[in-house]
Amino acid sequence: MDGTRVDIINNIVSRLMDPPDPDQHVVILSGSAGSGKSTIAKSVASILAEQKNVLAASFFFAWDTAEHNHIKSLPTTLARQLADYDDCFRCLLVKLITKDRTGILDMDPHLQFQKLVVELLAQVPPIQTPWIICLDALDECRKDRGALCLWWLSDNMDKIPMNIRFFLTGRPNVPQYLKFDKLLSLVYEIVLDDLNAS
Template identity: 35%
Template sequence: CIQGTRVKVLDAITQWAFKDDLDSHICLLLGPAGAGKSAIAHSVAHIFDDLGRLGSSFCFVRGDSSRCLELYLPTLARDLADRDQHIKKALGHVLEATSLRKTDDLQDQFNHFITQTMQGCSVIGPILIVIDALDECGDGKPRKEFFKLLTNPETMKKLPSNFRIFITSRPDQDVQGL
């Protein structure tokens, strides 16, 4: 965002991320194309990066194979590992013990890359994960599986309690169900 713009929105997102007693660890910003959602996502990512609180920032791009859903969780795991040596070591152990490098199964990726990796790793303070343009993550079964992960309370309980997920998207019907 241009400096001095969208200050109230950025402040509200920052305050939400630093709350201890959250009803939901997901904050969803919906709007039509061109409304500035990506600018807000990038600004939030910069703010949290400057604070040392950014776990990962990922922008889906329809048709870009490097920005697809099947690569999201491995990218998230790598980003988390890049910010903390304990997480990096734990991820290394998970990768040595599994054959996940070639799986598209999102539940398996989540269980191993995120849940198993984060067990025993403690990071104090909020860690923000930014997902921009969720509506562009693709169609079909992978999209449904990913949305199921995001909406499953049992799955979300497996994340460290200090994780916050900020998502931007167009208001597609299935996205609004998050």
């Protein structure tokens, strides 16, 4: 509803647009089932897309939808949306697919993520404007409840340009995957269950 969750939405948007700590490239919103994570994610994504024009890509996992409850469709979806968002990325993607002889569209999703997303983002000329990638409800990824997606990010974050930032949501167990991970230092976490209910 209009006028609700205003502070938390504004906090997330400001941390993604101009983080107080420039080394933090990931904002994770966690909370128990039904606490409003996906509603907040949709509001944030809407602001980033319509008001700020910085939503480069998004993927909303959904437990009960076949094409959205598995990580295998994530890399190609992100690549397609990034191509729609930026002409330079589109040219790089078209060139890669046109010249590809490896069957990249049939590869393991982790390799697709590296080739279609990470390596192409690294070739885009440096810019200051943030590009935000929103991944909602990681815990609704049936295979591993989001752990694999965080591993992909951790494995590739040093190759991803500084202006690319991620907004992730999931249940409280999702951030726990980061406890001993190098990605942890790049994350700002907001726990919905710890916020004042009013």
